Amino acid sequence: MATDYDAPRKTEDDSESIEALKERVPDKLSGTVGDEDADNPTGFELPGADLSDLELDVVVLPPQEDEFTCIECFLVKHRTQIDHEGAAGAVCIECAA
Numbered sequence: 001m002a003t004d005y006d007a008p009r010k011t012e013d014d015s016e017s018i019e020a021l022k023e024r025v026p027d028k029l030s031g032t033v034g035d036e037d038a039d040n041p042t043g044f045e046l047p048g049a050d051l052s053d054l055e056l057d058v059v060v061l062p063p064q065e066d067e068f069t070c071i072e073c074f075l076v077k078h079r080t081q082i083d084h085e086g087a088a089g090a091v092c093i094e095c096a097a
């Protein structure tokens with residue numbers, strides 16, 4: 001008897017956790033804070049520090065070390081695209097042309 005309901009229960013648990021992961025990833029990427037609030041109306045077990053960390057991850061996209069933000073077109077480009085760098089920042093090849 002005990003083994004009877006132990007087997008199907010295990011499979012159910014497996015698929016459930018996978019689906020939960022699938023749902024969480026796009027949620028985090030899109031950064032829809034409103035959705036998260038609806039998901040956890042009470043917000044229990046979710047400290048504020050953790051939430052602000054998530055927000056920062058989504059909203060702030062700092063250029064990588066090999067990237068720069070052009071001061072003319074405000075696009076993040078690879079450093080190989082720098083035409084010249086001034087006091088205000090770097091200008092990409094396209095804007096300098």
Ligand SMILES: [Zn+2]
Pocket residue numbers: 070071072073074075091092093094095096
């Ligand atoms: Zn540019």
